[in-house]
Structure formats: C-alpha cells, structure tokens
Amino acid sequence: xxxxxxxxxxxxxxxxxxxxxxxxxxxxxxxxxxxxxxxxxxxxxxxxxxxxxxxxxxxxxxxxxxxxxxxxxxxxxxxxxxxxxxxxxxxxxxxxxxxxxxxxxxx
Amino acid sequence: xxxxxxxxxxxxxxxxxxxxxxxxxxxxxxxxxxxxxxxxxxxxxxxxxxxxxxxxxxxxxxxxxxxxxxxxxxxxxxxxxxxxxxxxxxxxxxxxxxxxxxxxxxxxxxxxxxxxxxxxxxxxxxxxxxxxxxxxxxxxxxxxxxxxxxxxxxxxxxxxxxxxxxxxxxxxxxxxxxxxxxxxxxxxxxxxxxxxxxxxxxxxxxxxxxxxxxxxxxxxxxxxxxxxxxxxxxxxxxxxxxxxxxxxxxxxxxxxxxxxxxxxxxxxxxxxxxxxxxxxxxxxxxxxxxxxxxxxxxxxxxxxxxxxxxxxxxxxxxxxxxxxxxxxxxxxxxxxxxxxxxxxxxxxxxxxxxxxxxxxxxxxxxxxxxxxxxxxxxxxxxxxxxxxxxxxxxxxxxxxxxxxxxxxxx
Numbered sequence: 001x002x003x004x005x006x007x008x009x010x011x012x013x014x015x016x017x018x019x020x021x022x023x024x025x026x027x028x029x030x031x032x033x034x035x036x037x038x039x040x041x042x043x044x045x046x047x048x049x050x051x052x053x054x055x056x057x058x059x060x061x062x063x064x065x066x067x068x069x070x071x072x073x074x075x076x077x078x079x080x081x082x083x084x085x086x087x088x089x090x091x092x093x094x095x096x097x098x099x100x101x102x103x104x105x106x107x
Numbered sequence: 108x109x110x111x112x113x114x115x116x117x118x119x120x121x122x123x124x125x126x127x128x129x130x131x132x133x134x135x136x137x138x139x140x141x142x143x144x145x146x147x148x149x150x151x152x153x154x155x156x157x158x159x160x161x162x163x164x165x166x167x168x169x170x171x172x173x174x175x176x177x178x179x180x181x182x183x184x185x186x187x188x189x190x191x192x193x194x195x196x197x198x199x200x201x202x203x204x205x206x207x208x209x210x211x212x213x214x215x216x217x218x219x220x221x222x223x224x225x226x227x228x229x230x231x232x233x234x235x236x237x238x239x240x241x242x243x244x245x246x247x248x249x250x251x252x253x254x255x256x257x258x259x260x261x262x263x264x265x266x267x268x269x270x271x272x273x274x275x276x277x278x279x280x281x282x283x284x285x286x287x288x289x290x291x292x293x294x295x296x297x298x299x300x301x302x303x304x305x306x307x308x309x310x311x312x313x314x315x316x317x318x319x320x321x322x323x324x325x326x327x328x329x330x331x332x333x334x335x336x337x338x339x340x341x342x343x344x345x346x347x348x349x350x351x352x353x354x355x356x357x358x359x360x361x362x363x364x365x366x367x368x369x370x371x372x373x374x375x376x377x378x379x380x381x382x383x384x385x386x387x388x389x390x391x392x393x394x395x396x397x398x399x400x401x402x403x404x405x406x407x408x409x410x411x412x413x414x415x416x417x418x419x420x421x422x423x424x425x426x427x428x429x430x431x432x433x434x435x436x437x438x439x440x441x442x443x444x445x446x447x448x449x450x451x452x453x454x455x456x457x458x459x460x461x462x463x464x465x466x467x468x469x470x471x472x473x474x475x476x477x478x479x480x481x482x483x484x485x486x487x488x489x490x491x492x493x494x495x496x497x498x499x500x501x502x503x504x505x506x507x508x509x510x511x512x513x514x515x516x517x
C-alpha cells in the first residue's frame with residue numbers, strides 16, 4: 001500500500017541546513033526500513049502552469065489551479081502496510097522537516 | 108415460547124451478540140460495510156423466523172452463520188460478472204477458526220478501529236455506537252440532534268476512509284496502546300456526558316439511553332482489558348455518577364445539586380460496585396490517571412451518607428493530584444468548589460476569579476461565581492453572574508435550577 005505524504009508550507013525552498021540534514025537522515029531511515037518509494041521538493045506555486053486539452057487544443061494558464069496561502073511544498077511517497085504505520089512515519093517526517101504534513105492513500 | 112419471550116430473546120441477542128457478529132464478519136471479509144449490513148440482515152431474519160421456528164439453542168452461532176451467508180450472497184451479487192476465482196475464494200474462509208476466548212479480542216479490534224485517531228471525534232462516536240453498540244443510524248442521529256441523512260453520510264464516509272486509507276483492524280501495538288486506549292475512553296466519556304448533561308432545549312435533561320450505552324460499552328472494554336487502570340477508573344466514574352441519576356433531577360424537572368440531593372434515592376448497588384473498582388485500583392499502588400482520580404473524588408462524595416459528612420480535605424487533595432495531571436481551567440474550577448467547603452467562599456472566589464480569562468464563556472464558571480457571591484452576601488453581583496450562567500447553560504434542568512436560585516436572591 002502506498003501513501004502520499006504532502007509537506008504543507010507557506011514558503012518554498014525554505015528549509016534550514018539543519019532541517020535539510022534531518023530530512024536526509026529521515027530519508028535514509030525510510031530506505032533502510034523498506035518504506036522509500038520517492039520524495040522531492042517543489043518550486044513555488046507561482047512557477048506552475050495549468051494545461052487544459054479537454055476542448056481539443058491545449059489551453060495554458062499561468063499559475064496554480066488553486067491559489068492558497070498554504071500549499072504543497074514537497075512530498076514523500078511511502079510504502080506502508082496500513083495507516084497506523086503510515087501515520088507513525090508521517091509523524092516522524094513532520095518532525096524531521098519541521099513542517100505540517102498530510103497523509104493520503106493511493107487508490 | 109410466547110411472543111414476548113421470543114421478543115426478549117431477540118433483544119438480548121442483539122445486546123449480547125451484535126458486536127461479536129460485526130467483529131467476526133469484519134475479520135473474515137475485511138470490510139466494515141459488508142459486516143454491518145450482513146449483521147443487520149441476520150437480525151432482521153431472526154425477527155422473521157424465530158417466532159415460528161423457535162429461538163435457536165445458540166443464538167450467537169445462528170446469527171453469525173446467517174450473517175456470513177448474507178455477506179457471501181452480497182459479494183456474489185456484486186461479483187456476478189467477475190471471474191469464478193473470487194467466488195472460489197469465498198468458499199474457503201481463509202481465517203482459521205478462532206478459539207472461543209479469542210472472539211472477545213475481535214470486539215476489541217472493532218472498538219480500536221472505530222475509535223481511530225485519523226477519524227474526527229464525532230465520527231468515532233457515531234461509528235462506535237453503530238458498529239459496537241448496535242444502535243441504528245436514526246437512533247444515533249436523534250441522540251446527537253443531527254439529521255438522519257447527515258448521520259448516515261458521516262458513517263458511510265468513515266467506512267470508506269477506513270477501507271481506502273487502510274485503517275488496520277487490530278489491537279494497536281504496545282507503543283501506541285496507551286494513547287489509543289485513552290482515545291477510546293474519550294469517546295465513551297463523551298457519550299456518557301452527552302447523556303448525563305444533555306444539551307438542546309427540546310431534549311430530556313438526562314438521556315438515560317446514552318448513559319446506559321456508555322456504561323455497557325465501558326463494561327465490555329473493562330472485561331476485555333481488566334488490568335488497565337484508566338479503563339477501570341472510567342467505569343467506576345460512570346457508575347458512581349449514574350448512581351445519583353434519579354436524585355439529580357427533581358419531579359418538576361429542575362437540577363438538584365449534590366448537596367441538596369436525597370441520598371436515600373441513590374442506587375446503592377451501583378455505588379458499591381463503583382467503590383469496589385476504586386478500591387481495586389488503590390490496592391495496586393500504581394499512580395492513578397485522570398479517570399481514576401475523578402472516580403476517587405466521586406467515591407468520597409458517595410461515601411458520605413450526609414453532605415455534612417463529606418471529607419472535603421480528601422476531595423481537595425484528590426483535586427490537587429488531578430491539577431498536576433491535567434492543568435485545564437475546568438479542573439481548577441471544580442477544585443475551587445471543593446475549596447469553598449474547606450477554606451470558605453472568599454478563598455474559593457479568589458481562585459475562581461483567576462480563571463476568568465479562560466472560562467468567560469463557560470456557564471459553570473458563572474454559576475460557581477454566582478453561588479460563591481451569594482454566600483458572601485453580594486447579591487447584586489451574584490444576580491449578574493446567575494444571569495450570565497442562565498444565558499450560557501444548554502441543559503433545561505440546569506437553567507431551571509439557576510433561575511430559581513437567582514430569583515431567591517434578596
């Protein structure tokens with residue numbers, strides 16, 4: 001079972017060196033324990049482009065599809081047998097990156 | 108067997124077997140929704156068949172077997188176009204038969220799943236009452252003054268989340284257990300309190316159905332986890348509170364405070380049971396948690412045959428312990444009420460006034476102040492405090508009491 005752990009922030013690329021170190025350590029733990037699938041940080045929402053090809057021709061819109069004060073700043077995709085394990089990992093992830101996180105299961 | 112006997116047998120089977128049937132089916136099919144629906148169908152079948160066929164010698168086994176069959180029927184219907192392989196799987200119940208005692212653990216799994224911290228508090232309450240308590244959706248909706256469709260949706264959403272996010276169906280690991288148990292107790296305490304001090308102008312001031320259900324579920328958890336101090340403490344607290352239920356509201360529907368209650372009307376059996384549980388915890392010598400301390404305070408109150416015999420220094424000492432565990436302003440407020448009996452209203456009022464910042468919107472804060480000001484002869488300020496308490500109180504019996512007290516002021 002895979003879960004998306006979204007990191008929620010109101011700034012982008014704002015991690016301090018000590019936070020980055022803690023994130024690396026957490027990533028190593030995820031790999032060692034077999035939970036790692038993928039992770040990454042994202043550029044600011046202002047760098048996003050929304051594309052809609054449903055009308056036939058691709059329509060490009062500058063900016064994110066949803067403007068909000070807090071947004072997705074990065075994420076982990078983790079492998080976990082159930083939500084209890086996912087929540088425990090997400091709690092550790094939140095502590096390591098010093099940000100609020102959201103856990104959502106993949107279908 | 109008479110019609111009445113059969114009806115009683117069905118009611119008893121529902122009370123004793125509902126959670127077992129739902130738990131066993133959840134275990135087998137890994138799906139709360141299927142388990143709930145099949146259990147409900149099995150009980151409906153019992154209502155249809157038992158009057159004619161007679162009550163089976165082992166109602167629990169009959170209900171589980173019937174519910175299993177209903178669940179398989181449903182899965183077959185839904186898999187009609189699917190390959191035959193899934194159906195073949197159904198014929199073999201992959202789970203080995205459980206030894207008799209372990210069936211109880213099934214119910215514990217069910218309770219922990221329904222009270223999972225990833226679900227909102229109100230959702231946990233609703234789901235626990237439905238899956239473990241066997242209350243119907245309309246009954247739960249009525250209990251919490253929510254529209255039936257809204258309550259149905261809340262439960263449906265919860266079941267969908269449990270499935271999609273894979274909330275596990277098991278007793279939590281040792282490291283998670285204390286936090287998870289206190290989550291379960293919080294759900295039961297909320298149900299009990301809503302029954303004990305029901306809110307809403309149209310409802311009865313005391314909802315016996317809710318307090319009884321909370322006690323029944325607490326007894327179940329206590330039977331499953333007899334060595335957990337806080338489980339014992341919560342059960343004792345509920346019993347000692349419930350024991351005073353009939354003395355707590357007058358014939359005219361007015362709240363009767365502890366010091367005015369007819370202690371002869373208290374339920375001595377419940378009190379004896381509550382006292383036994385409190386003593387049992389004291390004998391362990393393990394430091395008591397919050398519920399155990401609240402139970403001990405209630406034990407002191409119910410021990411006094413006359414309000415003047417109350418050991419107030421013991422009550423205050425217990426509150427001192429409680430404040431150290433739980434520095435919430437409401438605990439400090441209750442402590443101050445005991446202090447008034449020990450050190451007088453002046454000292455108590457000073458302590459209460461220090462809580463203004465936290466409790467300015469809480470009716471009990473103003474009611475306590477009103478009472479202390481009345482005892483100090485400051486009628487005008489007392490009246491203003493009663494006015495504010497009446498404005499904020501949500502319980503009809505309490506409003507009636509406060510209004511009478513205010514109108515007695517000179």
